[in-house]
Amino acid sequence: MNKLKNYISLFLLSTLCACGSGGNNKTKIDGVEKTKEKSVGTKKNILVFGDSLTAGLGVEQEEAFPDILGNKIDSLQLPYEVINAGLSGETSAAGKARIDWLLKDNVAIFILELGANDGLRGIPVSETRKNLQSIIDQVKAKYPEAKLVIVGMEVPPNMGKTYASDFRMIFPDLAKKNNMALVPFLLDRVGGIPELNQADGIHPTAAGHQILADNVWKVLKDIL
Incomplete structure (x- = not known):
């Protein structure tokens, strides 16, 4: 049943595209969200680099999963600041063209959440x-x-069995090759569940972002 729900969600992801999102107490430069007030003391940066799922499209910025992770880290009094670069x-x-600008600030932990839009556009797996x-x-x-984390994503089965399978393997393969921690599937326990998704499905x-944050936290907590 869970696999069926994931497939439903992945099919809905076929319209994932560019839109904007805002926040109440954040500033945004080239897709990077930071608090207006700089944290006191020296904190190490956790850079979350991704698409609209990271950016928090359709929810308040503080409700997006990177900010939820940041709040959790703060509550545990860990010396890290999360930067939402979705x-x-x-x-x-x-992303390849944008990343260099974002590396001007020191990065202690890098979380990579990209690839979904490639898959939905049918971009060759080798290129992605x-x-x-x-x-x-x-x-x-x-x-x-820097410690590295890669976040897994899948494409809907209507993209073709071979393509879907090859795409799915990008993330564990890169994790193994580069000694990265792997979040198997960002949308686990959220995909295909109406009450956890916005009206666009x-x-x-x-509430869905709370679960996304939990999916990432299960891996991140062992790194901090």
Whole structure:
């Protein structure tokens, strides 16, 4: 049943595209959300780099899963600040072009959530894999001590069995190759559940983002 729900969600993701989102107490530069007040003391940056799922399309910025993670980290008094670098509609190619600017600030932990838009556009798996590897290489070259996390995504079965299977393997393969921690599937326990998704049936509600944050936290907590 859970697998069926995931397939339903993945089919709905076929209209995932570029839109904007706002926040109450954040500033945004090139898709990066930061609090207006700088944190006191020295905190290490956790950069969450992704598309509209990371950006929190359709919910308040503080309701998006990166900000939820940040609040949890703050509550545990851990010395980290989460930076939401999600940009709606982002593809792996666009991310490859954007990442260099974001690496101007020190990165202690890098969370990569990209690829869904590639899959929905039918971009060759080899190209997506190459672009994601390039992003990872840029992070590793600039911050060789940074800890890396990759977030898994899938495409709907109507993209073709072979393509869907090859696409799914991008993320565990890159995780293994680059010694990255792997979040198997970001939308686990959210995809295909109406009450956890907005009216478009695509983007998670605030409650859905709570579960997305939990999915990521299960992996992130062992790294912090």
